[in-house]
Amino acid sequence: MFSRILEVKHSFIRTTIPITNRSMSTIKELAFVNGKWISAKNKATFPVYNPVDGQIIGHVPEMDASDTREAIDAAHDSFQSYRKTTAKERSDLLRSWYNLLVKHSEDLATILTKENGKSLNESRAEIRYGNSFIEWYAEEARRVNGEVLQAPVRNREMLLLKQPVGVAGFITPWNFPQAMIARKAGPALAAGCTCVVKPAGDTPFTALAMAELAEKAGFPPGTINVITSSVTNSVEVGKEICSNPKVRILSFTGSTQVGKLLYKQCASTMKRLSLELGGNAPYVVFNSADLDLAVAGAMASKFRNTGQTCVSSNRFFVQEGVFEKFTEKFLERINSEIKLGDGLKEGVTNGPLINENQLQIVKDLVEDAVKKGAKLHCGGKVLENLGPLFYAPTLLTDVTKEMDIYKREIFGPVAVIHKFKSEDDALREANDVNVGLAGYFYSRDISQVFRVARKMEVGMVGVNEGLISCAEAAFGGIKESGLGREGSSHGMEEYFDIKYVCIGNVENSNFIN
Template identity: 70%
Template sequence: MLASNISSQGRSLSSQLFSKRGLSLLRNQCFVDGEWRDAASGDRFEILNPVDRTVIGRVPDMGAADVSSAIDSAHVAFKNGPYSKTTAKERSDFLRNWYNLMNNHSEDLAQILTKENGKSLAESRAEIKYGNSFVEWFSEEARRINGEILQTPVAGRELLLLKEPAGVAALITPWNFPFAMITRKAGAALAAGCTCVIKPSEDTPLTALAMAELAAAAGFPRGTFNVVTTSPKNSALVGKELCENPKVRVMSFTGSTGVGKILYRQCASTMKRLSLELGGNAPFVVFDSADIDLAVSGAMASKFRNTGQACVSSNRFFIHDKIHDDFVAKFVARIKSEIKMGNGCTEGVTHGPLIKESQLNSVSELVNEALSKGAKLHCGGKALPDLGPLFFEATVLTDVTKEMKIYNTEIFGPVAVINKFSNEADVIKEANDTPVGLAGYFYSKDISQVFRVARKLEVGMVGVNEGAISCTEAAFGGVKESGIGREGSHHGIDDFVDIKYVCIGNLVDQK
């Protein structure tokens, strides 16, 4: 029965905060080797609702030894357990079962996600739908992981390339999209035949534990799907264990470039396969031929999704000087008429708070420093303590110069920095003048310019006349310091399989 082992203390706390249906998926233990477990130390940490900083749950604070045990379970399941013996069709069926369960419980999952992340229920519902699409996709891809038969240069031989699961996959996921980032990674790993140890963000573990509940109900064998939770106190040691434990053969991480570099170094000792989806600093360029209204709509979608807390959010706006003032006026008008901040569970609210105090302080400091040096404020610009401790207004700044920190910093908040340009070559140079390259956007009706600029932007993903580009079918990932590998699409499988070359020699022709 779902959620049968929730403690009375955990149920009492949660029942005050969640609907009866949402409560059915809440767990206050980690899921390891098919069992719900506490940390060996017995320690727990609190999960806070970013809307008002109230406690919505307490989960185990697992240490490196606890995580090592989870890795052992995943390793046994991969090497000797039932999952190692499954066919592609059986893995497809497990994933389809999981998809069906999460689809049926989509509203419950959205409630949990909104409570611990703060985004509106409308955004949470959209994320659940988006995340589920990856499990559906990889349930189908599981049956299409094919090898190759090669032409031999020597008579009497047959040459084969086999694709085999790499082994235990460690998946470290962020707080901004706590559902979709797990399904995008775990869907591919499980389709390939890998087993998983998942470490969700300490800010949003309840969504991951709810997913584990449904994965168990879907029939995945024990040890196949493990979720471990840890507080900031133990997070670095747990991450180190996942990187350095030789039984883990794949590390997949989504998060900041700084942390990604640390994990990259730590994985070197065991030469793991790596998939790193790291920070971005996306340019948003509007050329003078563009449809301004379409560009404004794209800017709204790209900049303010999840209150600007997305790695693919537009961060640096470059608007052609001929249309700059018109664009700014229409953009500000849309912000004022369409964005309503507040508790995401409230009807009509479109945007929630920032995730934590450090994020609020960072955004506030960037905006205040820019204003002190002469930036022009068109709307927003300050925190909204009357709504809650972590709210910050949707903000538009112009006249921002390179001397201001905000000019080339990934803001990760609801702040749009808008600059003028007049020359295509100059704006491409500015757009590429950053060590990262995840996503980029531009608007133009000039078809030659469309192909020319799309090729010249140094990013892994380009939105042309479109501000919302993520989908299951497309390969998601960046270049430069924005990471390694791709997620989603049929390429999402690549990080979780090894290619084995088989040469069969001395075959005798009986003719």
């Protein structure tokens, strides 16, 4: 237990707040490199704010490229021995980590809520979700096998071996600070890779708490490293991870714009890439849909984490036969079920946006749409009485292509509903974007279900379901939504090199006797 002196930022008030009591040790304000808790070489730090009220919850090291190289070197050195561990040993380590993550789930959820702002219930759900990947890959670690091939000629044996690629660099976002690390570290560690994790500057404490538990689980020094930096140094830290030849794979979750930049920076070392980038998910409701089910799915998909998820429903297309009824039911649920506030308080369902930049983006998009003729059914304003970053849940219709919001990934609590006539119309609009992460549609016509699922240009489709992510499924997109898959057995393939071994002259060799 400790307290922090809060600093004034913009109009925020100077005061002192205690960190919630937890069974874990106090929040770590140091980075974790080579099994040690360290400061930045230049001793610089930066504050981390609670988005609910702008109060500082702690400081972490402001690390730069030289600190990053130190972490990469540690991971590279550790890889030389960790790569030799057996699948059973790696499975046991992951299982131990999973058990500790489960034991301290409430502690992790509290930390997550403080630095991210989402409700405690949502944080608990994220921790369960993230933990499921560690559990899954603890089990998958022992299921990795190579192949024995049929040789095209006599006296030859041909094998395919799967070997870990090396050091894995992770750059993770603020919207799911625990789950995105777990989804990447689980398969990497199961495969025999070591890790360097760069969490978002808005949410580093969850990552550091995970590292503390990994240390307690018995992972060798250098196997898992966590470096911290704010926006000030993020560019040079990211560039070092991308350009350093000792890092053999980069896994990044974030915007398409940043993903493209990292893609370019990785070219010099021909690094393997796993990119989970922006989405602009369509949500289509056909006339045959169960409307109550469709509205429930829309609430879960649109307003989870205050709309700040890459798979959030972003563009609603509702067929004209049910448009009015769906809009009416959706509006009723928005007004009756969403309660904004401090996520640690009882009954709160949604928190603030993560920072001022995100708030301004959402605010500008809605104001532009309303100014150009969109119909505002609810919301459309900043709720300053709750805090500086709260934006009211918003529902818009009559949005046209001239409005900035029409094809923009909103990343906020704003639902935009369009009316359509035919299935072809809906698919044309749903697919008319340069990204393709997730898509959703509701229909009770079985022929339409198979037809639309195949034609929707996304990597993941939810049919009559608004929440589709799980450890067992392959998560990822097409088009400019990224490369590779996370989760499922396919998630480990990113972290293996396949080595072809050809053994010739087998029958003529003396060594077979």
